[in-house]
Amino acid sequence: DLYLQESVTEIIGDKKVKKVKTSNREVEADVVIIATGVRPNTEFLKNSNLEMLPNGAIIVDNYGKTSIEDVYSAGDCATITQIITGEKAYVPLATGANIHPQL
Secondary structure (H helix, E strand, O other): OOOOOOOEEEEEOOOOOOEEEEOOOEEEOOOOOOOOOOOOOOHHHOOOOOOEOOOOOEOOOOOOEOOOOOOEOOHHHEOEEOOOOOOEEOOOOHHHHHOOOOO
């Protein structure tokens, strides 16, 4: 089963998982996989007038240039350009970061 929009409050068991307690239920389990997600750490830039995606990823062109002159961004906080659609996307993986310009 996959439970979304729940918080794990406790993992029950000694040296081995037996149950997981969430904000909504208690579930018997042998294995626990927790995927908490990834988002760019750009909260401090929200009033900077940088053009960003709704999740805070900094929109850059193919050279790493942002919407502010002489300001560049790369890596896990910057967007990439999707090859097929040409749209800006947030892909926080090494494969995306590897294609960013080397500044």
